Amino acid sequence: MTVSRPLRLFNSLGRRIEDFEPATDVVRLYSCGPTVYSYAHIGNMRAYTFADMLRRALLWKGWQVEHVINITDVGHAVAEAELGEDKIEVAAARERRSVEEIAEMYTQAFFTDLAALNILPAHHYPRATQYVDEMIAFAERLVERGFTYEIESGLYFDTSKDPGYGRLGLIDVSGQLEGARVEEVPGRRAKTDFALWRAEAPGQIRAMRWNSPWGWGAPGWHLECSVMSMMLLGEHFDIHTGGVDHRQLHHVNEIAQSEAYLGDGQPWVRFWLHNEFLQLGSAKMAKSAGQVVTVQELAKQGFHPLAYRLFLLGGHYRSQLEFTEDGLNGAQAALRRLVRRTAALGQLPLITTFDEARALAADDAGATAVIDQIDDAVSSDLNTPRVLALLQDSLRDATLSEQGQRVIAAVSAAVLGLPFGNLEPADVEPAAEGLPELDHAMVDKLVADREAARSSRDWARADALRDELTQLGVQVTDTPDGPVWSRSG
Numbered sequence: 001m002t003v004s005r006p007l008r009l010f011n012s013l014g015r016r017i018e019d020f021e022p023a024t025d026v027v028r029l030y031s032c033g034p035t036v037y038s039y040a041h042i043g044n045m046r047a048y049t050f051a052d053m054l055r056r057a058l059l060w061k062g063w064q065v066e067h068v069i070n071i072t073d074v075g076h077a078v079a080e081a082e083l084g085e086d087k088i089e090v091a092a093a094r095e096r097r098s099v100e101e102i103a104e105m106y107t108q109a110f111f112t113d114l115a116a117l118n119i120l121p122a123h124h125y126p127r128a129t130q131y132v133d134e135m136i137a138f139a140e141r142l143v144e145r146g147f148t149y150e151i152e153s154g155l156y157f158d159t160s161k162d163p164g165y166g167r168l169g170l171i172d173v174s175g176q177l178e179g180a181r182v183e184e185v186p187g188r189r190a191k192t193d194f195a196l197w198r199a200e201a202p203g204q205i206r207a208m209r210w211n212s213p214w215g216w217g218a219p220g221w222h223l224e225c226s227v228m229s230m231m232l233l234g235e236h237f238d239i240h241t242g243g244v245d246h247r248q249l250h251h252v253n254e255i256a257q258s259e260a261y262l263g264d265g266q267p268w269v270r271f272w273l274h275n276e277f278l279q280l281g282s283a284k285m286a287k288s289a290g291q292v293v294t295v296q297e298l299a300k301q302g303f304h305p306l307a308y309r310l311f312l313l314g315g316h317y318r319s320q321l322e323f324t325e326d327g328l329n330g331a332q333a334a335l336r337r338l339v340r341r342t343a344a345l346g347q348l349p350l351i352t353t354f355d356e357a358r359a360l361a362a363d364d365a366g367a368t369a370v371i372d373q374i375d376d377a378v379s380s381d382l383n384t385p386r387v388l389a390l391l392q393d394s395l396r397d398a399t400l401s402e403q404g405q406r407v408i409a410a411v412s413a414a415v416l417g418l419p420f421g422n423l424e425p426a427d428v429e430p431a432a433e434g435l436p437e438l439d440h441a442m443v444d445k446l447v448a449d450r451e452a453a454r455s456s457r458d459w460a461r462a463d464a465l466r467d468e469l470t471q472l473g474v475q476v477t478d479t480p481d482g483p484v485w486s487r488s489g
């Protein structure tokens, strides 16, 4: 029997590619989740699409996965500060709603986006507000172990007590400080020290407040992930993910407090994986920077959410990706082409793992070779652009059998999370809001006629047909694969 290759992942701890093996048969995976004070933007959704790709790669290797994505509904202060107001409280005041309504509304919107992007639901979505007692107990143990000190603004983790602080992951302390805006906190001993408990200032009464040994207040932001991950996945687990910004501050602090809490000399989590940023106009897409785009807004402009997913998969997760409308148009055209070709293959088999794929392609040397190449790409630190290219080539490859192409399409659907078997060509051509219904067969025919006119060098007729398409609000792009059309809105 052929076994799949080892899964090689880039571990931010040590910054190198390593073979991944879980501690048990079930891979325990934690992804830092959204702060639910506004809609997640498409940059945030890159982080969860990446975690989903990772999860699908783990399933492909035949492991089970237990996945946690937390919901930060308290604790995350404005500008990642210690003294600042809570992001949720600010949003509640701005929108004249209760903090609970704000958190619930944006949590539901987040779930809608996850589903639209075909991201496998996590097994647990713990909310920080549900774990405050456990966070207090965790902080009490850090107090007992001598890792903390108390000042007026709350209980702080004393990073000087942790000789490994920032060392894990090759994060030096100065590097961390560059990434973070450093605020003045009266009484704080080192700029790297961070709040475990944020006490209310004298006279202040927060909208979200709990009593604690350090007075009324709210937990610090980093605490929740340590506590909820350990509660749900066990003290040590396999993989922790997040965006690269977390590598500089949030995850450094999670590691410091967790290893201080456990005190067993073991690394808390073995693999740390980080996705690079989605950029907009060469800057990181960020809520604070104002210019953000959401999945739902893209859908209103006529872009299928899975076109955005494909756009993301077209780049490696560790590369910055520049978001442009052209790029997204190209992804939507590519998606449409893939859906047309896979739909023409008829019913696709259901495949999740390498072994299932190899079994189904057992007598087919051509398909087996492609499956092995896909496995190689997945195993090489999740090379999704390569998987996409292999799929596209295979669907054009006349030497492959139809059954072989079916298996390859099903494999790609599994590892890329593009549900070809369940998509119709018309699905990836959603009528943009406010645009009239479009007769797809007619558009296809006009495009084909124009192509024929171009082949016979009848430029006048080709131009007339293009004008007709433009009248219908359809834009035709000529690609090496032939023309593709989209609605121009």
Ligand code: AMP
Binding pocket: 032, 033, 034, 035, 036, 042, 043, 044, 045, 046, 047, 241, 242, 243, 244, 245, 246, 275, 276, 277, 278, 279, 284, 285, 286
């Ligand atoms: P937040 O809701 O701000 O806590 O962020 C949720 C997730 O999105 C985190 O893992 C961030 O690292 C990630 N993230 C934030 N902005 C971007 C971006 N522009 N591109 C990719 N990931 C991002």
Ligand code: ZN
Binding pocket: 031, 032, 033, 225, 250
């Ligand atoms: Zn976290």
